[in-house]
Amino acid sequence: AEHPAKTQIDADPLSVVPARLYGDDAAYQKKRSALVLTWSSLLNLLPSMESRFVITVLPLISAVEATKQHIYKIIAWSFEQMLRGVFPTCDHTGTPWPKTSWRSRLAGAQGNSHVC
Secondary structure, eight states, X not given: OOOTTHHXXXXXXXXXXXXXXEEEEEEETTTEEEEEEEEEETTOOSOHHHHOEEEEEEEGGGOOHHHHHXXXXXXXXXXXXXXXXXXXXXXXXXXXXXXXXXXXXXXXXXXXXXXX
């Protein structure tokens, strides 16, 4: 399958920021671990730990596979929205934002950069 941003990258390579996702299990409280998901730009010059943005930390003791799959789908949706460069009008399920929410006020606003 082709990368979802290939057309945009080919048309205007300066309109996107190459990004990487990183996931790892991190130990805590001796015998427990959590899935830590982060993202960062491939263009930064900072050390890895100073340039990662935390997406989520999921304690694995309470996680089921379906939970992880939902999280991955939401992350994919979020990156698709960043690639579009427009603040979404609805959440990842297609539900419109509540009319009085800050998200509703931003819905449809054009961004000035993209991440893929």
